[in-house]
Amino acid sequence: MCLGTACYVKGSQNIVDRIASELSVDVGKTSADGKFTLEATRCIGACGLAPVLTVNEDVYGRLVEADVVDILKKIHVMEVCMKSLDDLKNIRENTYKNMDVRNQEKGTRIVVGMATCGIAAGAKDVLIQLFQKLRLKVFLMLKSL
Ligand code: FES
Numbered sequence: 001m002c003l004g005t006a007c008y009v010k011g012s013q014n015i016v017d018r019i020a021s022e023l024s025v026d027v028g029k030t031s032a033d034g035k036f037t038l039e040a041t042r043c044i045g046a047c048g049l050a051p052v053l054t055v056n057e058d059v060y061g062r063l064v065e066a067d068v069v070d071i072l073k074k075i076h077v078m079e080v081c082m083k084s085l086d087d088l089k090n091i092r093e094n095t096y097k098n099m100d101v102r103n104q105e106k107g108t109r110i111v112v113g114m115a116t117c118g119i120a121a122g123a124k125d126v127l128i129q130l131f132q133k134l135r136l137k138v139f140l141m142l143k144s145l
Contacts, residue, residue: 004043012051
């Protein structure tokens with residue numbers, strides 16, 4: 001949180017106090033869960049947006065004390081989304097690893113994604129169609145023997 005002159009005269013001390021209260025962390029310290037470190041700094045060169053707060057690369061300007069709760073909620077939502085993206089990456093990597101598609105030596109492997117988004121996009125219908133076509137193909141192959 002910027003406590004430079006422009007930010008200070010526009011109420012940055014109240015905002016930093018509110019952040020400290022919401023996160024139960026003192027200025028210059030890290031929260032017990034290790035997620036937040038609250039730092040007070042001097043001018044960050046965005047005085048026109050005073051009072052200014054930065055969270056990682058995001059800059060929040062023209063803040064009022066009431067904005068703190070919304071910003072913390074946004075951070076929490078971003079954290080959940082990023083965790084979901086990490087989970088998604090892990091699922092995809094494990095799926096590829098288990099399928100070993102790249103090292104497959106023979107045959108063709110058809111994969112139908114049956115996770116939530118796949119189902120929502122119609123994967124169930126695709127799978128049913130696929131089974132029907134394959135069953136027909138197997139039937140025709142057996143018939144020709
Ligand atoms: S005093 Fe805060 S950005 Fe300049």
